[in-house]
Amino acid sequence: MVIDLRRCDGCQSVGKPPQCTAACIEGHFAPAPMEWVQVYEAGLPGGGTQFIPTPCQNCQNAPCVNVCPVGATFHTPEGTVLIDQQRCIGCRICMEACPYDRRFFNWGTAPQPPEALFMDYSPEHQSPAIRGTVMKCDFCPDMARSGRLPYCAQGCPNRAIYYGDLEEDVATNGDEVVRLSRFLSENAAYRLKEELGTEPRVHYIPGHGEAVGRSASRKGRKPTEWPWQERRAGATSWTR
């Protein structure tokens, strides 16, 4: 995955909460307060801010996979890091290990819409949420199989999120197709906390939304919303 920060304005221009997060929540029934792809606002060296949409980094040397005592977190053959919530024992050592704060725990019975309860559970979409287990962004492997982009990439109004395949060296944001390796090198892409050696599979192209007309000094984004706060019987939400 490549995220072009030059095109991310935190959805200031559309005046909504970040649409990647919103689409992810809609698609995965991600329970509140989980933002599997979360748009952080970070300061820039010369003042002003940039927005950093942060999905699971799908590290190649994934600390969470290394420390899981029961192998509930694993690499698929394609390399995606998934969680088997039917095996997870809820020890949360993966949350301690993740240096990107990308893991979420079902502390109580998660608020989810009733339709989530009718889904067949699979680690690839993680619905319905299981109390006492860890969840996170799954890179939408089921969507890719049916030839669609992940929810976040589809939801992005500025087409800032590219999704691709390291094997075929190709990525797309739905509009254009790029040669992945060339796209990364030409734009001096970087990865979060490169120095930790986690080898993330999410790359960032530096920027602060300038390609879609955002000024770095325009701060703040709309808070994320969950449409189904109370739609599951006995559900309780919590804060992170």
Added chain:
Amino acid sequence: MDALTVPAAWRERLERRGLAPLAGTSRRYALWIAFLCAVIAVGVFAYVRQVQEGLIVTGMRDRISWGVYIASFVFFIGISHAGTLLSAILRATKARWQLSVTRMAEFITVVALMVGALFPLIDLGRPDRILNVLLYGRWQSPLLWDVFAISTYLTGSTLYLYLPLIPDFALCRDRLGPSAPRWRRALFTVLALGWRGTPAQRRLLDRAITVMMIVIIPVAVSVHTVVSWIFAMSLRVPFNTTIFGPYFVAGAIFSGIAAIIVLMAVLRKLLHLEEWITRTQFVSLGYLMAAFTLIMGYANLNEYVTHGYKMEEGFVFHFDQLMTGPFMWPFWTYVVAGIALPGLLVLNPRTRTIPGITVAAVLVLVTMWIERYLIVVAGLRVPVMPYEPASYVPSWVEVAILAAAFALFALLISVFAKVFPVISVWEVAEHRGPEPGAPAAVEEPLPARRKILLGEAPS
């Protein structure tokens, strides 16, 4: 080892005193047990709530995802090192002064391990899936190392508690009065393994104790090292340091010494063991504790100076929160009351008394729990991404379960002290002899109903 020649009256007194707690219970003891059971019941109720509602009833959330439970896990595993230090390390160096308290130290080890090992289980989001650890266990996970190390250590220290108990079980068996309940006699007969003190048996027992004494030391070191590795294997800024293994081991022995001093002071008073546990034991352990305040201070200095000098990104935050921020009070309490004050109390001749050293040990125990809490909670609070730092306040469920754990610890110690001799009678008699500065022996008459059990000396 040649047995010492000791006065027969002294030995008789020792045996009587050593076995007296086994001979009956007082109303005070029954009330104490009832109180502990009540505290445990509240904790069990809290845990039932937690199972029903999920971990939402705790104060933990995604960003500070470990709290009181894991801190207490580290704390209890830490004090379990009391037994190893006293009975293994000091026995290996042929020290003799500690023989009268080795049994207590080994109690602490076994009981603290039992209680400590409960905490990761209590902390689980899905305790119903605990068998997955056996079915799908991955040796690459630090948690599995903990499972291996703690089960090994618990087995080893139980065996090591049992070995020096064999001659004392034989003593109990032989000295049981005729009216003792039949089950008690049967229990001691089985546990004494037909011990008659023959030279062949002594040789074998000596060998077994030596073997276990040597093997238990590296096991104990490994246990606390892998406990520290559940943190040190993480990339989070305050955890990502090489000093954690030795630092945790030092902290474990430090709090273990404090635990044995406190237990020694309590049991000495309650069971009237003043003749065998004297200032000698307190001062020797006090000096050890003072030495460990220096080691702990040195380790802290190493950690904070090497990071504080460079002030890497996350450490600026970590330092602020510890030294001037929300964790200022616990942190400085630890430094002052946990490191400086206990050392001074022991080193100052005027406070180097049994009460003074006991106060120092209580301070160390309390502040070492705080220290574990700071490692877990303050460590996890350092933001790893640009978000507002989270906050964590233990809920009533966590407090109740913590209280229940301490009550369980006390309960198990109390029961052990009723069932097993709290002094290694034969070792004190054969290898230590009368304490040099012991108070003049006062032959207190045993309460009447205790005489029933300890009727007469064996013929």
Added chain:
Amino acid sequence: MRRAVAAAATLLVLALSAPSVVAAADPSRLALTAPATARFGETIGVGARLTDGQGAPISGARIVVVTPMRFLNGAGDAVLLDGRTDKDGSVAGEIAIRSTEPLALRARFGGDTQYDAAEAAARISVEGEAVALYEQHAGARVPMLNQAPGADGVSLAAGAGDGVLGRMRELWPALSGWPIAAALITVWSIFAFAVSLLFRIRSAGALP
């Protein structure tokens, strides 16, 4: 600096795509050189040369080499090379062959105030089996002892492999963690020895 370059590039693209207002431009000719066949996984050299009607090299002209690509619901021309010709009129670059599909290349010179636009195409057929080229290097690894967790998919048992260790792993996959197993076996056998001494104490105490 980077932004300045980007801005310049944007201007350039705008300039290139603007309809030419100069009526009579010189013709230009673009030649694309690429091997006819390539092996899967190989990196091949690709070059393009731009000349004017007389065959003289045109320098400083922008050449873009693209190939049509498709991924999920995205399709379009992906840029493989993008450069300016040198004084010899050439640009050169390397392309990694990452697919067994024949690779259709299209080079394009957009034209400028002096020269007309020009295009050239080439087709590279690919030989060889598709194998996994992308190798993830993951996990806590002890060299020769264990594979990365999950490297063989959902099953987390380490692969067997050759030699004594491999056969041991076939018996018990978790044996890939044999440093831990060895330590545990050592300690537990010492425990067992101590327990055996207990039995000997018992028999030594038996009355004759």
